[in-house]
Structures are given as structure tokens and as C-alpha cells.
Amino acid sequence: MVLEKFELKGTGLKSQAVKDGSVLTMPCNPKLQYSWDTGQAVGRYLDGLKEGKLIGKKCGGCNRIMIPPRMFCELCFKDTGDWVELEDTGKVNTFSICHVNWDASRLPQGALPHLPAVIEIDGASEGMGILHVLGEADPKEIKIGMKVKAVWKTANERAGAITDIRYFKPLR
Amino acid sequence: MKRVAIIGAGSTKHRERSPEQSYREMIFEAARMAYKDAGISHKEVESFVTCAEDFTEGYSIADEYTPDQLGAVLKPMQTVPGDFIQGLATAYMMIQSGLFRIVAVEAHSKYSNIKTPNEVAAFAFDPVYNRPLGFNPHFVAGLEMNRYLNDTGATATQCAAVVVKNRKNALKNPLAAYGAELKISDIEGSEEISWPLRKADVSERADGSVVMVVADADAARSLSKRPVWINGLGWASDTPGLETREWGRAVYAELAAKMAYRMASIKDPAKEIDVVEVDDEYSYKELQHLEALSICEKGTAGKLILEGKIAPNTSGGSLGMGHLLEASGAARTYEVLMQLRGDAGERQLKKADAGLAQSWRGVPTTTGAVIILGNS
Numbered sequence: 001m002v003l004e005k006f007e008l009k010g011t012g013l014k015s016q017a018v019k020d021g022s023v024l025t026m027p028c029n030p031k032l033q034y035s036w037d038t039g040q041a042v043g044r045y046l047d048g049l050k051e052g053k054l055i056g057k058k059c060g061g062c063n064r065i066m067i068p069p070r071m072f073c074e075l076c077f078k079d080t081g082d083w084v085e086l087e088d089t090g091k092v093n094t095f096s097i098c099h100v101n102w103d104a105s106r107l108p109q110g111a112l113p114h115l116p117a118v119i120e121i122d123g124a125s126e127g128m129g130i131l132h133v134l135g136e137a138d139p140k141e142i143k144i145g146m147k148v149k150a151v152w153k154t155a156n157e158r159a160g161a162i163t164d165i166r167y168f169k170p171l172r
Numbered sequence: 173m174k175r176v177a178i179i180g181a182g183s184t185k186h187r188e189r190s191p192e193q194s195y196r197e198m199i200f201e202a203a204r205m206a207y208k209d210a211g212i213s214h215k216e217v218e219s220f221v222t223c224a225e226d227f228t229e230g231y232s233i234a235d236e237y238t239p240d241q242l243g244a245v246l247k248p249m250q251t252v253p254g255d256f257i258q259g260l261a262t263a264y265m266m267i268q269s270g271l272f273r274i275v276a277v278e279a280h281s282k283y284s285n286i287k288t289p290n291e292v293a294a295f296a297f298d299p300v301y302n303r304p305l306g307f308n309p310h311f312v313a314g315l316e317m318n319r320y321l322n323d324t325g326a327t328a329t330q331c332a333a334v335v336v337k338n339r340k341n342a343l344k345n346p347l348a349a350y351g352a353e354l355k356i357s358d359i360e361g362s363e364e365i366s367w368p369l370r371k372a373d374v375s376e377r378a379d380g381s382v383v384m385v386v387a388d389a390d391a392a393r394s395l396s397k398r399p400v401w402i403n404g405l406g407w408a409s410d411t412p413g414l415e416t417r418e419w420g421r422a423v424y425a426e427l428a429a430k431m432a433y434r435m436a437s438i439k440d441p442a443k444e445i446d447v448v449e450v451d452d453e454y455s456y457k458e459l460q461h462l463e464a465l466s467i468c469e470k471g472t473a474g475k476l477i478l479e480g481k482i483a484p485n486t487s488g489g490s491l492g493m494g495h496l497l498e499a500s501g502a503a504r505t506y507e508v509l510m511q512l513r514g515d516a517g518e519r520q521l522k523k524a525d526a527g528l529a530q531s532w533r534g535v536p537t538t539t540g541a542v543i544i545l546g547n548s
């Protein structure tokens with residue numbers, strides 16, 4: 001923490017005073033670790049990603065085809081029905097052009113910005129999409145509604161994670 | 173005041189692990205059972221309460237992830253960072269306020285998914301005064317058990333009798349994870365964790381989820397053949413300071429019980445209450461809590477249990493069923509409900525018209541809650 005950037009009246013605290021212990025603080029570095037059970041729906045979804053496929057599930061109540069798949073429909077509150085293999089193409093629902101890293105540090109001057117996007121997957125119901133990232137795309141040319149396609153890691157590289165898709169690229 | 177009833181309940185089995193179900197799928201199972209039991213659809217539930225702690229969930233703002241599996245999408249929903257009985261109290265107040273007629277309450281544990289449980293438990297201690305000393309969290313129970321035994325004359329053998337009873341009761345409970353036929357010598361021979369506390373005095377953890385549906389009198393009478401009425405509620409906290417709290421007595425439980433008894437007009441709990449489910453995360457806690465709730469005189473609970481003269485926790489308690497984190501009070505309440513409805517199977521008590529469930533939020537807390545249920 002750089003204390004000097006705050007304008008304080010009186011004798012300002014110096015960062016060094018915290019570092020050398022003349023001003024006391026209580027540091028804490030918890031080691032919190034979890035390993036969540038994927039269960040049926042997430043487990044099957046991740047298996048699909050590992051195989052290079054996008055898997056959804058259909059609700060027999062409202063007929064929505066949902067991705068990511070779930071074992072129950074949150075609207076009908078019933079078990080869902082068939083597993084459905086979906087296309088790895090879709091259209092951009094919304095996107096942003098992000099100039100900071102996840103920890104809020106700025107990307108270096110001239111670096112390509114991050115391009116998070118919600119992508120509605122072809123074959124899934126309207127509004128059903130996955131959050132991912134765009135690549136091979138000029139930020140100035142991205143549009144809401146633009147068609148995109150998944151660029152997958154190789155079979156060897158895929159681990160059963162959302163990052164098995166490298167990015168979605170514009171379909172031209 | 174309006175009358176408020178529990179009109180439906182669902183509970184998954186408590187299990188040491190549950191890898192084939194995500195926490196969402198587990199909660200959905202309990203919620204669906206509860207709504208079916210209440211004879212309603214999720215659409216009729218007007219508001220939802222979940223009881224959870226972010227550090228045990230492993231999510232920040234874990235409450236944001238709960239609507240889907242409860243059927244609470246696009247509905248009022250909130251989380252109480254406390255035990256399920258505190259969640260029931262919140263639902264009760266929502267109904268008393270007139271804002272809602274039907275409220276669902278949920279709590280669960282996916283303890284098996286926490287890979288650093290001692291870190292999570294240690295994170296609950298005061299960072300300045302306690303954490304730097306570096307004790308395993310069970311030391312608090314060791315300190316408390318020692319003072320409780322010292323003050324009351326209760327014995328470690330009597331505590332072992334609690335374990336034997338509860339693990340045995342769990343054999344008759346299809347929801348329980350840790351049913352076992354044990355002898356007092358098995359408990360006394362188990363390794364010391366933090367003297368006088370032994371390994372077998374400590375509840376094992378479990379995964380599981382419980383959901384209940386609470387309704388005002390009109391809704392309860394029109395929807396349910398067997399509403400079970402909430403006649404009293406109470407909750408209280410002692411100071412969190414390990415240095416200044418009361419060690420011998422569970423003052424939080426005394427105060428919570430006083431509040432609940434006043435509300436339910438109960439003068440003589442030992443006579444007026446048929447079904448008693450108390451927190452037994454540690455064996456001595458059952459004794460300490462029974463005394464705090466005036467189910468028996470101070471210093472007599474251990475003797476009465478050893479002699480079989482009182483037999484609380486027909487469910488098997490946390491020792492027999494597995495401790496469910498903030499859902500532990502839900503498991504206690506669920507058993508009272510089943511007993512009062514006559515649905516307790518092999519465990520069914522002959523007389524079960526009034527019951528009490530009590531929770532404690534575990535080490536290092538000094539928070540407890542009490543609910544009094546009745547068939548009238």
C-alpha cells in the first residue's frame with residue numbers, strides 16, 4: 001500500500017513505517033481450498049468440452065434447450081430431458097473491450113485488449129449462451145449479433161474445462 | 173400474533189461424500205421433496221431464505237447462486253448467515269409482517285468439498301488475539317468440556333454414553349450417515365484430540381440439504397392436512413471473546429430457550445415437551461444444552477442419559493447423522509417434525525405432540541437458536 005498518495009493533515013504515515021513494523025498491522029494469508037463436485041450436469045458438460053463438443057439439455061416442460069446443461073429446469077422446476085449436442089457456433093449477445101487484467105492492473109501500452117463476450121450458441125434456445133472470449137477479432141469490428149465459431153485446443157491439450165475452447169472467432 | 177406452521181419438509185440423506193450430485197442438484201432434490209410434501213408447486217412459494225456461509229461454500233456472495241435450485245428465480249430471496257433455525261425465524265417474521273404467506277427455508281452442507289476445513293475453521297478465530305497461537309479449532313471444545321465437567325461433576329464416561337446412544341439411534345434413521353453399535357469403552361479408548369475431548373466425542377461431518385415450507389394459518393389450513401405449528405422461537409449470542417465468554421454453561425441456549433418458552437407459554441419444559449432434539453456437535457454439548465434448556469437440572473443430564481432416564485435426539489443427532497454445518501439445526505427440526513407428524517418410523521415416540529429443536533453454530537461461536545413445535 002502506498003500511503004504517500006493520500007493527502008493527510010499532520011504528520012503523514014509513510015509506507016516504510018508499515019513495512020518496518022513501527023506501525024503495526026495484522027497480516028492474514030488464508031489457505032482456502034475447495035474441490036466442488038461437478039454432479040451430473042456440469043460433469044457431462046465438462047466431458048463434452050474434453051471431447052470438443054458443446055452439450056446442452058432439453059426441458060420437456062418449456063421446451064428450452066439449455067446450455068450449460070442442468071438436471072432441472074429453474075423455471076418449470078422439473079427434471080430436464082434429453083442431452084443435446086449443439087453447434088460450436090453462435091452469435092454475440094453482448095461484449096466488452098477490457099483494458100485491465102483481472103486484478104485491475106492495466107494492460108501494457110499497445111497490448112490487445114481482452115474481449116469478454118456472451119455467446120448465444122446455435123441450436124440452444126434464445127438467450128441461452130456461454131461466457132467466453134473473442135479472438136482473431138478487431139475490436140473495432142465486433143458487433144452485437146455477429147456470428148462466431150469456437151476455436152478449440154487440440155485433443156491432447158483439452159482437460160475438461162471451459163478453457164478447452166481457446167476463444168470464439170468471427171465467422172466470415 | 174398470527175399463527176405460523178411448517179407445512180412441508182424435504183431432506184436428502186446425509187452422506188460422508190456425495191460426488192454424483194452438485195450442491196445445486198442436492199438442493200433441488202430437497203426442495204422438490206419439500207414442495208411435494210407441502211402439496212404446492214414452487215410457484216406458490218412467495219419468498220425464500222437460505223442459510224449459508226461463504227467460507228464453507230467457497231463462493232463470495234454464495235446467496236446469489238441459490239435461486240435456480242429452489243425455484244426462486246424472479247422472486248424475493250435472501251440469505252441468513254446463520255443456522256437453519258435462525259432461517260426459520262426469519263421466515264416466521266416475514267409471515268408475521270404480512271409481506272408473505274408462504275416462505276421456503278433452505279440449508280445445506282457440502283463439507284466434503286472443502287479441502288482445507290481446518291483453515292476455514294481457524295479463519296473464524298479472532299486474528300489478533302487467537303489465530304497467532306496456532307491451535308487446532310477443536311481446542312475450544314476441549315476448554316469448554318473441561319470447564320463444564322469441572323463445574324457440574326459430569327464425567328467423560330457420561331459423555332461417552334451420549335455418543336453410544338446417538339450413534340445407535342442413527343441405525344434406525346434412514347437419513348443418518350454414522351449409525352453404529354458401540355460400547356462406552358470404544359469411546360473412552362478413542363484417541364485424545366484436545367483433552368478431555370476424544371476423537372469419538374466429535375461429530376463427523378456430512379453432506380446434505382434440508383428444505384422446509386412455512387405458511388400462515390390460512391394457507392396452512394387450506395393446503396396441509398398435518399400442519400405443525402411454530403409455537404416458540406428464540407435465539408441469542410454470548411460474547412465472541414474466548415477470553416470473556418461463559419465456559420461452563422451454554423448461556424446462549426439458556427437465553428434462546430427463555431425467549432422461546434415465553435412465546436410458547438411453556439412453564440415446565442421437561443413435562444410439556446415430548447420430543448427433544450439438541451445440538452450434539454460434541455458429546456458434552458448435548459448434556460450442556462439439555463441443562464441450558466431446563467430439560468433437566470444442572471449437572472444431572474449425564475447421569476440421566478447414562479441411566480437411560482432421558483433419551484433426546486432420537487434422530488441420532490449430529491453424532492449419528494453427521495454434522496451439516498448451518499443445516500444441523502435443520503436436521504434437528506426435521507426429526508421433531510417427523511415425530512410430531514407420526515412419520516418417524518422405527519424411532520416413533522408414543523407421545524409426540526410438542527417438540528423442541530435447538531442449534532448451536534459450532535466452534536468458535538456462542539450463538540444458539542431454539543424452536544418449539546406443536547400439533548396444536
Ligand SMILES: [Zn+2]
Nearest residue numbers: 059062073076
Ligand atoms: Zn422448463
